[in-house]
Amino acid sequence: MATWRLTTPLTEAEIRQLQAGDLVFLDGRVVGVRDATLIRIFDQGIEPPIDLSGAAVLHTAPNVRREGDRYVPLSVGTTTSARMDRFTWGLLERYGVRAIIGKGGLYLPESLQAFKQFGGCYLAIVGGAAAWQTLQTEAIEAVYWEDLMPEALWVFRVRDLGPLFVAIDSHGRSLYAEVGAEARRRLGQILGGG
Amino acid sequence: MIVVGPEFYEAVERVAAQAYVKALIDVPADVRGALEAARRRETHPIGSQVLELVALNIRTADEHQILVCQDTGTPVYWAFIGSGLAVDGARLEAAIRRGVEAATRDHSLRSSICHPITRQNPQTNTGYRVPVVHFEFAAGADYLDLVMLPKGSGSENQSFLKMLSPADGVAGIKRFILESVLEAGPKGCPPYIVGVGLGGSADLCMVLAKRALLRPIGSHNPDPAVAALEVELLEDVNRLGIGPQGLGGAVTALAVHVEHAYTHISQNPVAVNIQCWRGLRAAARVYPDGRTELLSQWQPGG
Numbered sequence: 001m002a003t004w005r006l007t008t009p010l011t012e013a014e015i016r017q018l019q020a021g022d023l024v025f026l027d028g029r030v031v032g033v034r035d036a037t038l039i040r041i042f043d044q045g046i047e048p049p050i051d052l053s054g055a056a057v058l059h060t061a062p063n064v065r066r067e068g069d070r071y072v073p074l075s076v077g078t079t080t081s082a083r084m085d086r087f088t089w090g091l092l093e094r095y096g097v098r099a100i101i102g103k104g105g106l107y108l109p110e111s112l113q114a115f116k117q118f119g120g121c122y123l124a125i126v127g128g129a130a131a132w133q134t135l136q137t138e139a140i141e142a143v144y145w146e147d148l149m150p151e152a153l154w155v156f157r158v159r160d161l162g163p164l165f166v167a168i169d170s171h172g173r174s175l176y177a178e179v180g181a182e183a184r185r186r187l188g189q190i191l192g193g194g
Numbered sequence: 195m196i197v198v199g200p201e202f203y204e205a206v207e208r209v210a211a212q213a214y215v216k217a218l219i220d221v222p223a224d225v226r227g228a229l230e231a232a233r234r235r236e237t238h239p240i241g242s243q244v245l246e247l248v249a250l251n252i253r254t255a256d257e258h259q260i261l262v263c264q265d266t267g268t269p270v271y272w273a274f275i276g277s278g279l280a281v282d283g284a285r286l287e288a289a290i291r292r293g294v295e296a297a298t299r300d301h302s303l304r305s306s307i308c309h310p311i312t313r314q315n316p317q318t319n320t321g322y323r324v325p326v327v328h329f330e331f332a333a334g335a336d337y338l339d340l341v342m343l344p345k346g347s348g349s350e351n352q353s354f355l356k357m358l359s360p361a362d363g364v365a366g367i368k369r370f371i372l373e374s375v376l377e378a379g380p381k382g383c384p385p386y387i388v389g390v391g392l393g394g395s396a397d398l399c400m401v402l403a404k405r406a407l408l409r410p411i412g413s414h415n416p417d418p419a420v421a422a423l424e425v426e427l428l429e430d431v432n433r434l435g436i437g438p439q440g441l442g443g444a445v446t447a448l449a450v451h452v453e454h455a456y457t458h459i460s461q462n463p464v465a466v467n468i469q470c471w472r473g474l475r476a477a478a479r480v481y482p483d484g485r486t487e488l489l490s491q492w493q494p495g496g
């Protein structure tokens with residue numbers, strides 16, 4: 001299990017070297033999106049307001065305080081990725097996103113295929129650990145689509161964001177699929193009286 | 195019977211706000227204890243690291259007095275009204291609502307509540323029929339206990355109900371609960387507190403599954419048959435190997451709490467309501483003269 005330190009924007013070569021189980025610490029910019037943001041992009045066909053090529057996107061909607069014309073992060077955490085599973089393919093194929101930071105994993109075969117085909121990965125953060133994550137969020141650099149508040153499109157500047165676990169890599173491995181298959185096998189044993 | 199006055203409702207509003215904020219910042223003592231025991235027990239390389247980070251996060255929230263998790267949840271309250279009080283229920287509910295709105299405004303809490311069709315967010319953490327307020331009654335008490343549960347959505351989305359048949363028996367109940375935990379898998383932030391409702395009608399069964407989350411870890415259902423099922427289910431859930439955050443490990447759940455009710459002769463309802471590792475809740479007591487105290491732990495009937 002290797003530990004990597006990466007800075008955004010991310011390149012395909014950087015992502016391809018990551019193996020499931022590795023740890024990543026991230027510097028640079030992270031783009032916050034979630035349900036309403038992705039519905040706007042993919043279901044309503046509205047182009048995102050910023051270039052997402054090489055981006056790390058985070059499934060989030062933070063607690064913020066408005067000070068003048070800017071927002072101060074009060075609690076930046078991570079939401080359950082599975083609700084946004086069907087947008088993964090588009091984020092990678094159409095917009096060139098390289099990393100999705102989330103919690104709880106992605107499961108659609110086309111999401112795993114997208115990571116493999118386009119060179120992307122899923123980085124698992126510890127869900128619920130927003131206090132720690134907030135300290136690693138230096139600033140909110142920009143906010144778009146404020147009408148969706150708190151589900152706006154956020155640009156966070158992060159330092160040492162992590163540790164992030166490489167839970168789905170670009171080589172077809174998913175820790176969620178592996179743990180899930182083993183749990184299903186054990187459930188069979190338990191119910192079979194084993 | 196004491197007829198309560200304005201000072202009582204003002205106190206309810208105040209503690210409804212305090213309990214909301216406290217529940218979001220301060221992980222309850224029993225949950226901390228269970229997480230610490232889990233950290234010592236866990237041997238999986240990733241699971242151990244996850245539990246170290248959970249401990250680090252709790253310390254960070256304590257030190258900086260910031261939210262443990264970003265999700266401000268669905269505000270759910272349980273009001274246990276002492277039989278010694280004459281309370282105006284509508285006024286009580288309105289006071290709780292104002293408390294949620296005050297906490298949201300004064301602490302810049304994210305508003306997590308919206309209309310189910312238009313998705314319009316009023317930015318108050320309240321709306322039609324929200325906060326969710328349950329009422330119960332405590333015989334002999336001359337105070338109100340208010341228990342607050344800001345239910346995170348990652349775990350609330352992992353809710354399950356099945357109207358089994360009597361012939362499915364306890365084996366069917368166990369199967370459904372274990373399959374529900376497997377389906378929740380990594381999505382609701384394990385290690386979990388698994389809330390289970392048994393019996394009742396469909397609506398009561400689901401309420402009981404959530405009511406089970408109010409109980410401190412380490413407590414058991416007073417009915418020995420149900421308590422035995424809690425012990426058995428916890429062992430089985432932890433044999434699944436889902437582990438902290440679903441990345442593998444020995445600790446999938448910190449506790450399984452089962453609350454039950456009698457049911458119809460032709461029914462065998464079972465409900466599961468998952469709680470994330472934060473186990474977040476806070477409780478307060480309000481006296482008729484408006485005195486209040488935050489309770490470090492709320493016990494059923496206590």
